Amino acid sequence: MRLEAREITNGLAFPEGPIALGDGSVIVVEIEGGRLTRVLPAGRKEVIAHLGGGPNGAAIGPDGKCYVCNNGGFSWHKDSRNYARPTGRAEDYTTGRIEQVDLDTGAVKTLYDSCGGVHLKGPNDIVFDANGGFWFTDLGKTYGRLMDRGAVYYARTDGSMIREAIFPIMTPNGIGLSPDGRTLYVSETETSRIWSYPITGEGEVAKEPWPSPNGGRLLHGLPGYQRFDSLAVEENGNICVATLVRGGISVFSPDGDLVEFHEADEVYCTNICFGGADMRTAFITLSGTGRLVAVDWPRPGLALNDPRTARRRQASA
Secondary structure: OEOOOEEEEOOOOOEEEEEEOOOOOEEEEEOOOOEEEEEOOOOOEEEEEEOOOOEEEEEEOOOOOEEEEEOOOEEEEEOOOOOEEEEEEOOOOOOOEEEEEOOOOOOEEEEEOEEOOEEOOOEEEEEEOOOOOEEEEEOOOEEOOEEOOEEEEEEOOOOOOEEEEEEEEOOEEEEEEOOOOOEEEEEEOOOOEEEEEEEEEOOEEOOOOOOOOOOOEEEEEOOOOOEEEEEEEEOOOOEEEEEEOOOEEEEEOOOOOEEEEEEOOOOOEEEEEEEOOOOOEEEEEEOOOOEEEEEEOOOOEOOOOOOOOOOOOOOOO
């Protein structure tokens, strides 16, 4: 089915990581622009912070601050239509990092740039759990003939702990939690596969034995040449994955069945989040053309563990 989208704003420099706030505004990162930006309901844009590098994903923590996955920066290509796409590692790249942003002042603090002596390569997407900690993916980096293997991490907001939970994993991108908070979902970009992991402790998951390449249970893998980006979860447990190349949102049941596909009007349909009074408005980033759009979704999305969204999800028993 075709997305019946309402454009909220355009002119964004490769937007991703939307966060729908209770006041109707939406926060996005601008990867190419190196900014964290607030988009007001009428479409006006306000820069919250200039981050540099490549802010890639964002979420609101229990302290009300914004936590940003910064991939350190991409190189970029624009075609004759001014259509943007990332092509590799930026020339001034040093490392990836997790940043903490005060939404009131714009102050930025680097919280983590390594784990166990290993530098973060390309932090990508982030989700908070009910205990106030956060899971995030590290896609890795591509440079020349080389490609880093990715990882999934767990960390605390006070800077006291970061733990590598999954390694290696091939270009992990989107990350989310089941409604009961007991299952972690991770999408892989280059394989168009989505994996699930039972959560067994703080930053710990149970893993399948070989031949699982990363310890996950394969939930679904799309045929042909498609690529996965970020994801969001519906209230009923469905997993909505932004799907590149074909361009749109693939919806999977918790059992891994493809429920439906919502087609967008460009190939870089990168992120989805839910908001609105009834959580049935999907905010979607169309990054190649720099747009943020809204869609009336057929079912309510899952409320995040986030004090500034319309409502807050309760911790599971």
